Amino acid sequence: MFRWYQRAQVCYVYLSDVSSSVLEGDSPTSLRRKPAIRKSKWFTRGWTLQELIALARVEFFSKEWNSLGDKQSVLLTLHERTGIAVRALEGSPMTIFTIEERMLWAKGRETTREEDAAYSLLDIFDIYMPLIYSKR
Incomplete structure (x- = not known):
């Protein structure tokens, strides 16, 4: 998936639990956008890690x-919320980050299928193996 994401032009992230109505009021929109995005459950997904790291445009x-911004405009919020290094979010190769750093980025993420917890990390660690899903 990581390589597939890298070849994509853009990823549109629909935050179903973030309402743009929280952005209304007297404060500048950009200041209120960050806390709204930060609370989204989307950040706990296993595959979110790849989506944030592999894609240049999100x-x-x-x-x-309603638009809440792009990866560049909320870069520091993404870093603060996920713990992913800014350089990784900007596209630096995974090899410059320690295994411990990359494992911390994965901590606390949830997946629907048990095997996705491992599969979502393969390219983060430059590992290739065929995906084999069990029938349930």
Whole structure:
């Protein structure tokens, strides 16, 4: 998936649990956008790690499909929320980060299938193996 994401032009992230109505009010939108994005459950997904690291262009949308910004405009918020190094979010090769750093990025992530917890980390550690899903 990581290599597939790297070849993609853009990823549109629909944050179904973030309402753009929380952005209304007297404060500048950019200041209120960051806390709203930070609370999204999307950040706990296993595959989110690859989506944030592999893709150069990521655009975020609220549940009303209003723009919440792109990867560059919320870069520090992404770093603060996920613990992923800014250089990794900017596209630096994974080999410059220690195994411990990369494992910390994966900590606390949830996947629907047990095997996805491992599969979502393969390219982060430059490991290739065929994916074999069990039937349930």
